[in-house]
Amino acid sequence: MKNKITKYYPLIPLLAAYLLLLLIGKNISGMWQLVAMLIFYCAMGQAFNIFLGMTGYVDFGYVAFMGVGTYGMALAITHLSHIKGLGILIIIIGFALAIVMSTLLSMAVGAVALRLRGAYFAIATIGVNEGFRFLIEGARIWNGSEGLIFTAQLNQILGRETASSLMTFWADIIVLIIAVLAAFVTLYYMKSKIGYALTALREDEDAAKVMGINVTKYKIIAFITSACFAGLVGATSWALKTPYVFPPEVFEIHYTIEAIIIVLLGGAGTLLGPVVGGLIYGISKYYLAIFMPGFQLLIFAPVIIIIIVLFPEGVVGMLKRRVKGSALAKFII
Amino acid sequence: MILEQLAGNLIQGLVLGAVYGMATMGLSLIFGVLKVVNVGHGAFIMVGAFVTLWLFNTLGINPILAVPVAFAIGMGLGFIFYYTTMQRLIKAPELATLLATFSLGILLEELIKLIFGSEFRGYNWVVGKINIGVTVFPMAKLYACIGSALIAVLLYLWFNKTRAGSAVRSVVEDSEGARVCGINVGGAYALSFSLGIGLTVASGVLLTMFIPVGINPYMGGGYTLKAFVIAVLGGLSSPYGAFFGGLVFGLIENGSYTIFALLPGVEPFALTRFLSFVILLAILLIKPTGILSRK
Amino acid sequence: MALLRLENVTKRFGGLVAVDKVNLEIQPGELIGIVGPNGSGKTTLFNVISGVYPPEEGKVTFDGKDITQFPPYKRAPLGLGRTFQIPRPFSSASVRENVAIGAMFGTLAGHVNVDDSLEIADRYIKLVGLEAHKDKEAGGLTPVEKKMVEIARALAMKPKLLLMDEAMAGMNPKDIDNMVQFIKRIKEEEEIAIVSMVEHIMRAVVGLAERVMVMNFGAKLVDAKTEEALTDPRVIEVYLGHPPDEKKWKSEVWKEGKDSDG
Numbered sequence: 001m002k003n004k005i006t007k008y009y010p011l012i013p014l015l016a017a018y019l020l021l022l023l024i025g026k027n028i029s030g031m032w033q034l035v036a037m038l039i040f041y042c043a044m045g046q047a048f049n050i051f052l053g054m055t056g057y058v059d060f061g062y063v064a065f066m067g068v069g070t071y072g073m074a075l076a077i078t079h080l081s082h083i084k085g086l087g088i089l090i091i092i093i094g095f096a097l098a099i100v101m102s103t104l105l106s107m108a109v110g111a112v113a114l115r116l117r118g119a120y121f122a123i124a125t126i127g128v129n130e131g132f133r134f135l136i137e138g139a140r141i142w143n144g145s146e147g148l149i150f151t152a153q154l155n156q157i158l159g160r161e162t163a164s165s166l167m168t169f170w171a172d173i174i175v176l177i178i179a180v181l182a183a184f185v186t187l188y189y190m191k192s193k194i195g196y197a198l199t200a201l202r203e204d205e206d207a208a209k210v211m212g213i214n215v216t217k218y219k220i221i222a223f224i225t226s227a228c229f230a231g232l233v234g235a236t237s238w239a240l241k242t243p244y245v246f247p248p249e250v251f252e253i254h255y256t257i258e259a260i261i262i263v264l265l266g267g268a269g270t271l272l273g274p275v276v277g278g279l280i281y282g283i284s285k286y287y288l289a290i291f292m293p294g295f296q297l298l299i300f301a302p303v304i305i306i307i308i309v310l311f312p313e314g315v316v317g318m319l320k321r322r323v324k325g326s327a328l329a330k331f332i333i
Numbered sequence: 334m335i336l337e338q339l340a341g342n343l344i345q346g347l348v349l350g351a352v353y354g355m356a357t358m359g360l361s362l363i364f365g366v367l368k369v370v371n372v373g374h375g376a377f378i379m380v381g382a383f384v385t386l387w388l389f390n391t392l393g394i395n396p397i398l399a400v401p402v403a404f405a406i407g408m409g410l411g412f413i414f415y416y417t418t419m420q421r422l423i424k425a426p427e428l429a430t431l432l433a434t435f436s437l438g439i440l441l442e443e444l445i446k447l448i449f450g451s452e453f454r455g456y457n458w459v460v461g462k463i464n465i466g467v468t469v470f471p472m473a474k475l476y477a478c479i480g481s482a483l484i485a486v487l488l489y490l491w492f493n494k495t496r497a498g499s500a501v502r503s504v505v506e507d508s509e510g511a512r513v514c515g516i517n518v519g520g521a522y523a524l525s526f527s528l529g530i531g532l533t534v535a536s537g538v539l540l541t542m543f544i545p546v547g548i549n550p551y552m553g554g555g556y557t558l559k560a561f562v563i564a565v566l567g568g569l570s571s572p573y574g575a576f577f578g579g580l581v582f583g584l585i586e587n588g589s590y591t592i593f594a595l596l597p598g599v600e601p602f603a604l605t606r607f608l609s610f611v612i613l614l615a616i617l618l619i620k621p622t623g624i625l626s627r628k
Numbered sequence: 629m630a631l632l633r634l635e636n637v638t639k640r641f642g643g644l645v646a647v648d649k650v651n652l653e654i655q656p657g658e659l660i661g662i663v664g665p666n667g668s669g670k671t672t673l674f675n676v677i678s679g680v681y682p683p684e685e686g687k688v689t690f691d692g693k694d695i696t697q698f699p700p701y702k703r704a705p706l707g708l709g710r711t712f713q714i715p716r717p718f719s720s721a722s723v724r725e726n727v728a729i730g731a732m733f734g735t736l737a738g739h740v741n742v743d744d745s746l747e748i749a750d751r752y753i754k755l756v757g758l759e760a761h762k763d764k765e766a767g768g769l770t771p772v773e774k775k776m777v778e779i780a781r782a783l784a785m786k787p788k789l790l791l792m793d794e795a796m797a798g799m800n801p802k803d804i805d806n807m808v809q810f811i812k813r814i815k816e817e818e819e820i821a822i823v824s825m826v827e828h829i830m831r832a833v834v835g836l837a838e839r840v841m842v843m844n845f846g847a848k849l850v851d852a853k854t855e856e857a858l859t860d861p862r863v864i865e866v867y868l869g870h871p872p873d874e875k876k877w878k879s880e881v882w883k884e885g886k887d888s889d890g
Contacts, residue, residue, distance in 0.1 A: 056427075056428050112617060116617060118426075118431075120569075120617060122372060123565065123613070126558060127561070127610040127613060130558060134603040134607040139599055192742060193742060196728065196729050197733070199721050200721075200729055203719055203721070204718060206680070206700075211730060211733050213729075215701070257439060264432070298444065301436045301439040301440035305433055305436045309418055309421050312429065
């Protein structure tokens with residue numbers, strides 16, 4: 001019994017960090033915007049980490065899942081808003097739709113890409129976000145390149161006041177919940193057979209196969225999980241905070257880049273890495289934007305290179321080494 | 334009349350394809366020798382475009398002369414990046430080189446944005462048109478096509494007739510064996526990487542001869558995907574395969590655009606780009622080593 | 629019934645025939661050695677048996693099942709284990725985690741959870757004498773220690789047949805003797821058949837194997853009881869390049885091998 005509880009100790013520093021963020025955001029005026037942004041980055045990073053961190057494969061088209069999730073919520077709101085009395089149920093349907101669509105897209109991409117090894121996988125995924133965007137624009141589905149605007153429908157469903165508080169506060173809380181859920185699932189995977197299989201295939205895919213591990217199956221599990229959380233983040237952070245969706249915006253490779261920075265900086269494959277990475281990146285970007293706007297990628301691109309060459313384990317990875325054998329080791333993974 | 338149009342279309346596709354193909358040769362070379370996928374490929378093409386832009390608009394140097402300059406710059410960049418970063422990542426997992434080249438691409442985009450700004454630029458190189466019977470061609474495009482074919486031939490000669498080229502070929506076959514024969518494998522890697530980057534930057538010049546507008550720091554992204562489709566078509570490791578893959582791709586792209594433009598209710602440009610992505614997935618599904626390769 | 633049967637197995641790489649119509653039968657609990665000079669096709673044969681690639685011709689049957697086309701991950705739960713010539717532990721995982729992976733996905737897959745697997749891992753770690761290192765990262769161990777991790781991991785799979793690929797490469801004679809004793813011990817205790825592949829460490833082969841198959845140019849040259857196989861003039865010719873002085877061979881090499889036995 002004791003064993004079971006100690007398994008979840010690493011969540012404590014995670015929850016503590018988020019609690020601190022919440023307190024700062026609510027009590028210091030003007031900080032909520034920054035806190036909301038940090039929560040977004042942590043959530044995006046946590047979801048991305050489930051795949052990149054645990055399998056060692058880079059999905060360059062990652063943002064596609066966030067975009068698809070955004071569309072899921074947007075479509076639910078746009079098409080169901082006229083049904084009276086559904087109210088908040090529509091938002092729930094929106095989440096469900098986001099999960100379904102992310103799952104479908106990840107299964108479709110995964111069916112091709114996950115059979116491929118490292119470099120070929122990267123090639124296969126690099127066009128996914130663009131490809132999907134051009135499908136929407138090219139075939140003019142879901143209103144094509146004009147996108148969807150649903151501020152009015154959102155007001156209609158929830159009433160102006162609720163809608164407003166959703167957009168400025170409650171959506172961020174939901175993103176926070178998603179981040180915590182993603183962390184929970186990450187930890188669960190890590191401690192279960194799935195985690196062991198993923199570690200094995202990340203280290204040495206061929207040896208893993210000989211050990212009896214069906215690597216494709218586990219890659220798919222990680223891939224779909226990561227995609228679903230990405231979809232939920234998109235549905236909330238994008239659709240619910242800013243009630244419109246334009247294809248070029250929600251399929252921009254920029255977000256994938258940021259996710260990569262966050263996960264690598266914090267420590268790929270660690271539980272706390274995305275939080276640390278999200279905080280460092282988010283805070284840097286926020287303050288850089290004040291003094292040198294538009295510069296953050298110029299600074300972080302060489303940072304990634306330096307991390308890859310000199311500190312591939314990231315911040316949390318290095319911390320893990322330091323605390324090895326001590327009492328803290330149970331909390332930092 | 335229709336036949337003429339079709340023929341004209343075909344030639345357009347081939348000419349563009351030659352340039353696309355040449356633009357992909359560097360990618361295939363780097364993968365073939367170092368087994369590294371240069372995910373930042375498009376950014377280097379963009380650098381070539383800006384070199385052309387700057388040389389033309391600021392110094393009045395015509396694009397044809399910009400090609401060797403761009404090539405030299407590319408080789409320089411390649412050497413620097415190889416010796417500072419890539420060399421240390423030989424033993425690292427694949428993930429590392431993918432992310433390193435990706436980040437390099439981003440760095441280049443941001444640097445160019447810093448220096449030149451993010452507006453769309455272009456240049457105006459007036460060299461007239463030529464009538465080749467079925468269609469009228471801007472001379473610039475023809476130069477670009479000829480230039481591409483020329484470079485492909487030069488590469489072939491280099492690989493097969495020079496000592497350095499043969500050394501690289503033997504490294505590809507068997508790096509341990511080459512090492513034992515006294516070949517400087519690390520040097521071969523550095524040379525191949527730099528050559529690949531040089532080719533890519535030079536191709537940026539040729540591409541602007543084809544499309545001298547819309548030059549901006551983020552123009553590379555679209556070309557990266559196209560390059561991957563072409564590279565995979567031609568067999569990821571073979572620069573010549575890439576060239577022919579480019580021809581095929583040029584035909585497909587042109588042809589599909591024409592067809593899509595005839596369909597109601599669709600956006601032909603966007604749909605064509607979606608199609609190239611589908612082709613990529615299809616090839617990876619059926620024959621990842623490339624439809625045109627012999628493996 | 630034979631535990632492993634290879635019927636006319638042929639593997640080609642382009643024009644090169646790496647394995648040429650090999651027939652082999654291994655009974656449960658047997659300890660056999662496969663020897664042959666460099667390039668004789670031993671490694672390819674191992675790869676075909678463990679499923680790395682399918683043969684162009686022929687059939688591989690394990691425990692009554694036709695596994696010729698099975699991918700590697702399907703063979704492990706049936707009881708086919710393998711160690712590699714150059715050990716391949718999962719570097720960033722601890723020794724304990726490495727061995728536990730063997731338990732989780734081997735013949736016990738589906739019947740044990742993570743905690744059970746860790747317990748099983750502890751048992752085998754003790755067996756190979758790595759208890760002191762059990763929480764260390766596998767990547768930081770010495771080559772010999774890594775080898776033991778490999779073996780423990782393979783044993784944790786509870787295999788019926790263990791393919792050992794050059795398990796004694798790079799060892800000095802004393803270590804080889806220890807390893808020979810160790811392998812004999814695990815064969816008895818774990819009740820598994822072991823196929824040990826060695827290139828030229830006759831000391832090990834003689835001390836270990838009941839039966840020896842000698843390969844040359846991808847084909848089976850000889851398959852007989854150890855003494856018979858190794859003193860067969862054809863085999864000696866393959867190694868020495870010329871017909872041997874039988875008496876000299878028997879007295880020198882044979883004696884050296886016998887020394888390592890007990």
